[in-house]
């Protein structure tokens with residue numbers, strides 16, 4: 265990460281006399297999302313005329329539903345182009361409280377005061393961790409993981425513990441190990457179900473065990489539920505916030521990027537006890553002030569408008585999941601568990617190499633298939649690749665066939 269940052273600096277040095285010595289020491293504790301670097305390389309290859317199938321970046325390839333776009337346009341025309349309160353417009357906070365309480369079966373229902381609106385879920389994570397973690401505080405998460413949790417916690421100088429997720433448990437953690445690793449000193453545990461990068465989903469019994477530990481040791485749980493609508497079971501989604509005693513000690517992070525194909529709009533939120541919401545709002549106030557006003561109105565339309573587009577996108581994701589997982593499992597040297605949510609396939613490539621980075625860059629350069637190394641999500645991701653199946657069935661079929669052809673040429 266620092267190298268990436270440093271490269272940008274090199275270009276500005278001449279003008280600004282900013283050199284490495286002047287950069288804050290804390291910068292070295294920041295992580296970054298590798299998928300964006302792969303995307304930049306893939307685009308450069310495309311610019312040279314090469315065909316690339318994009319499976320590196322975690323965003324739906326669908327267009328944002330029309331009624332949501334129209335709501336933003338109408339809001340702009342109605343003059344909603346000025347600052348809003350830092351926690352978000354009350355219409356959106358109320359819509360989130362109503363939708364999220366109904367979807368997760370929360371009683372008593374959340375109120376607008378529990379909701380903080382942010383430009384995407386990522387700043388909700390950063391600002392919530394900033395509101396909670398002092399240097400030395402114990403922060404527990406899991407590995408592999410979306411990089412933003414460890415980046416924020418390390419930056420804040422928390423004591424970070426990662427529990428490995430297990431392929432043989434379909435990417436859930438060993439609950440006995442979690443029990444051994446948390447204590448009365450634990451301040452915050454992060455969970456993410458459905459999970460990026462593996463597509464794993466926590467079972468009700470896992471959630472109950474975590475809830476029991478949280479109450480026994482008096483820690484808070486940040487539940488990153490951004491993929492709660494990208495869920496492929498024919499049963500209802502279970503949030504840890506709905507379990508007895510958990511409404512008051514859970515921070516639910518969610519947003520519009522994945523469910524409504526709105527990654528570029530930058531709209532997310534977190535739901536939490538009101539006292540904490542006020543502190544997270546203070547961080548909003550100190551950083552971005554508020555989310556673009558007409559974007560917030562588009563969020564109201566997403567939550568209150570027809571749900572059919574979300575269901576249709578998910579049906580397509582499910583079809584693609586079945587196609588890519590079956591196809592990966594037919595390729596010699598690869599094996600892939602069936603993701604139960606999100607839109608990622610996470611094949612095991614250890615029969616070929618443990619160096620996922622080298623294999624991912626080989627597949628991009630030689631086969632034109634852009635994917636991410638599992639190691640970009642933590643040490644437990646070594647020996648895996650992440651394919652985001654935000655590509656058409658035709659592109660998936662093409663990618664599978666070129667991977668199968670190219671792989672024997674990989675000299676790891």
Ligand SMILES: Cc1ncc(COP(=O)(O)O)c(C=O)c1O
Pocket residue numbers: 322383384385386387410456459460488490519520521527531532
């Ligand atoms: C697990 C997880 N949480 C949060 C986010 C952030 O989403 P956004 O900031 O686009 O709302 C992502 C994006 O990839 C993610 O995978």
